[in-house]
Amino acid sequence: MKKLLVVDDEEEICDFLKAFFEEREFDVHTAHSGAQALDSVKSASPQVVLLDVHMPGMDGMSVLRQIKQGYPGVKVIMVTAIETQEKIEEAMRLGADNYITKPLSLEYLEKDVQEKISLLTGKK
Amino acid sequence: MISSKSRVDYQQVVRSISQSMVRLHRPERLLKLILRYLDRDMQVSHAGMMIFKEGREHFIFVGSRGKGRIPASLVKFEKNHPLVTWFSSTKNKKNSVGDYLSYQGLQRNLLEGMKSLPSSIISDWEKTASVMRTLKIELVIPAYFKKDLTGLLLIGPKKSAKAYDADEIGFFEIITKDCAIVVKTTDYQRELHEKNEQLQNHLREIEALRQKEQKTYYEIMRSLASEVYAKDVYTFGHIGQVDRLGYMTAKEMGLDLSGRRKDILSAGLILHDVGKIGIPDHILNKAGRLTEEEWAVMKTHVDKGAKILEPLSDFREVREIVRSHHENYDGSGYPRGLKGEEIPIEARIVAVVDAFHAMVSTRCYSKGRSPEFAFDELKRCAGKQFDPRVVEAFVSAMSREMRKRGVGQMAEAAPI
Numbered sequence: 001m002k003k004l005l006v007v008d009d010e011e012e013i014c015d016f017l018k019a020f021f022e023e024r025e026f027d028v029h030t031a032h033s034g035a036q037a038l039d040s041v042k043s044a045s046p047q048v049v050l051l052d053v054h055m056p057g058m059d060g061m062s063v064l065r066q067i068k069q070g071y072p073g074v075k076v077i078m079v080t081a082i083e084t085q086e087k088i089e090e091a092m093r094l095g096a097d098n099y100i101t102k103p104l105s106l107e108y109l110e111k112d113v114q115e116k117i118s119l120l121t122g123k124k
Numbered sequence: 125m126i127s128s129k130s131r132v133d134y135q136q137v138v139r140s141i142s143q144s145m146v147r148l149h150r151p152e153r154l155l156k157l158i159l160r161y162l163d164r165d166m167q168v169s170h171a172g173m174m175i176f177k178e179g180r181e182h183f184i185f186v187g188s189r190g191k192g193r194i195p196a197s198l199v200k201f202e203k204n205h206p207l208v209t210w211f212s213s214t215k216n217k218k219n220s221v222g223d224y225l226s227y228q229g230l231q232r233n234l235l236e237g238m239k240s241l242p243s244s245i246i247s248d249w250e251k252t253a254s255v256m257r258t259l260k261i262e263l264v265i266p267a268y269f270k271k272d273l274t275g276l277l278l279i280g281p282k283k284s285a286k287a288y289d290a291d292e293i294g295f296f297e298i299i300t301k302d303c304a305i306v307v308k309t310t311d312y313q314r315e316l317h318e319k320n321e322q323l324q325n326h327l328r329e330i331e332a333l334r335q336k337e338q339k340t341y342y343e344i345m346r347s348l349a350s351e352v353y354a355k356d357v358y359t360f361g362h363i364g365q366v367d368r369l370g371y372m373t374a375k376e377m378g379l380d381l382s383g384r385r386k387d388i389l390s391a392g393l394i395l396h397d398v399g400k401i402g403i404p405d406h407i408l409n410k411a412g413r414l415t416e417e418e419w420a421v422m423k424t425h426v427d428k429g430a431k432i433l434e435p436l437s438d439f440r441e442v443r444e445i446v447r448s449h450h451e452n453y454d455g456s457g458y459p460r461g462l463k464g465e466e467i468p469i470e471a472r473i474v475a476v477v478d479a480f481h482a483m484v485s486t487r488c489y490s491k492g493r494s495p496e497f498a499f500d501e502l503k504r505c506a507g508k509q510f511d512p513r514v515v516e517a518f519v520s521a522m523s524r525e526m527r528k529r530g531v532g533q534m535a536e537a538a539p540i
Contacts, residue, residue: 013195013198023258102197103196104198105182105199105201105202
C-alpha cells in the first residue's frame with residue numbers, strides 16, 4: 001500500500017487531498033500541525049509527505065529539517081502558497097524533494113507523488 | 125425547477141450588486157455573492173467559479189462554496205486539463221450534450237457510444253468523467269469572451285440527488301455568461317488603467333527630461349546673450365531691464381501673457397541680439413559709420429541669432445522674434461521685408477524697446493539722448509518703422525513709470 005501523509009493547517013485541504021489520494025488507492029494520513037506531522041511520520045511511516053510551509057506553531061521548514069534528519073528515506077514535497085526564491089532555496093537546502101506552489105494542478109501533484117513512490121520502490 | 129420568483133430575485137441581486145461592485149473593480153465580490161446565492165437559494169450542493177488568468181495561462185478559482193466544494197486556494201486547472209480541453213478544443217463538441225458538460229449525460233453517452241466510437245474518444249471521455257467524479261462535479265458550464273474560454277462554472281450534485289433540468293441549466297448558463305463578462309470587463313479596465321498610468325509616467329519623465337534640456341539650453345543662450353551685451357561696448361545695458369520694459373509694454377497693450385506666452389516674449393527680449401556673437405568685433409564696435417559691406421555683415425546677426433536658437437524647440441516662436449526684430453512695420457526692414465501683422469507682435473515690441481535703448485544710451489558716436497527726445501522720435505516713426513500701437517503703449521507705460529519716480533529724475537529714469 002502506498003502511504004502518504006498530508007500536512008496542512010487547513011482541514012478542508014487535508015480532507016480534499018485525502019479523498020483524492022484514497023481514490024487512487026493510497027493509505028492517507030493527515031496532520032494539521034508540525035508536531036502532529038512528526039508524530040504521524042513516526043507512527044504511520046509514510047513514503048511521501050505533502051508538507052505545507054506556513055503553519056502556526058512549528059513551521060514547515062523545521063518539520064522538513066526534522067523529518068530529513070530522523071527519516072532520510074521519506075520523500076517530502078513542499079506544498080505552499082509562499083513562493084519566494086529564498087524559501088524555495090532554503091527548502092531545497094534542507095533536502096525537500098520538490099516545491100509545489102498553491103494553487104496547484106492535481107494532475108501534476110499526483111504524477112509527482114507517484115514518481116517519488118516509484119523512486120523508493122525502485123531502490124528496493 | 126426554478127420558480128419564476130427566484131429568477132427575478134437573481135436578476136435583482138445581480139443588478140444591485142453589479143452596479144456597486146463593478147464600479148469598485150471588485151468582480152470577485154460579485155462572483156462570490158452569486159455563488160452564495162447558488163449555495164443558499166438553489167438546490168446545489170456546491171459550486172465554484174474558475175477564471176482564466178491571462179499571462180499565467182491557467183484557470184484559478186475566484187470562489188468555491190458549499191459542502192464538498194473544491195478548495196479554492198489549492199486547485200488550479202492547467203490549459204491541458206480535461207475539463208478545459210473539453211471546451212477549448214472542438215473535437216468533443218459534436219458529441220457533447222450541449223454547450224455544457226453533464227456527468228450523467230457523459231456517462232450515458234459513454235454507454236451508448238462504447239461500441240460505435242473510436243477508442244481515442246472513449247478514453248478522452250473516460251478521463252473527463254473520472255476527473256468529474258473525483259471533484260464531485262455534476263455540471264460544467266463554460267464561459268466565453270469572444271471566442272476564448274474565459275471561465276468555468278463547476279456545479280456539484282443537486283442536494284436532492286435528482287438531475288438538473290433544462291431550466292436550471294439555462295439559468296446557470298446565464299449566470300456564467302454574466303460572470304465572464306464582468307470579469308473580462310474589469311480585467312480590461314484594470315489593464316487599461318495600468319497601461320495608461322505607465323504611459324503617463326513615461327510621458328512625464330520624457331517631458332521632464334526635455335524641459336530640463338531646454339532649460340539648460342536656454343540658460344546657455346542667456347549667458348551667451350550677456351556675452352553679447354558685454355562684448356558690444358555700446359550696450360552696457362542690463363538684460364533684465366530690456367526684459368522689463370518689453371513686458372511692461374506688452375501688458376499695457378493687453379496682450380495675452382499667460383503661461384508660455386510670457387516666457388516667449390521674455391526670451392525674445394533677452395535673446396534678440398544673440399546673433400551678434402557671430403559679428404566681428406571691429407564691425408560691432410566700430411566708432412564711425414559702417415561701410416556698405418560692414419552693414420551687410422551687421423545685418424546677418426538676425427539670421428545668425430535664429431540659427432543659434434534652432435535647438436530650442438520649445439521656443440520656436442522665439443526664433444521668429446529674433447529673426448524679425450529688425451523688420452519694419454511698413455515692410456522696409458530686414459531680413460525678409462515683412463510688414464504689419466506679418467511681423468510677430470513680440471518682434472514689434474523688441475524693435476521699439478531696442479530703438480529706445482539705442483537712443484538713450486551713450487554710444488561712442490553719440491551721447492545719450494533724453495527720453496522725451498526718444499519718445500518723439502518713436503512717435504515720428506510710428507506707422508513706418510514701428511507699430512503705432514506698440515509705440516503708444518510703450519510711451520504711455522514708460523511716462524507713467526517716470527512720473528512715479530519723479531520728474532526731476534527723468535533722465536536717470538531712462539534705465540538703459
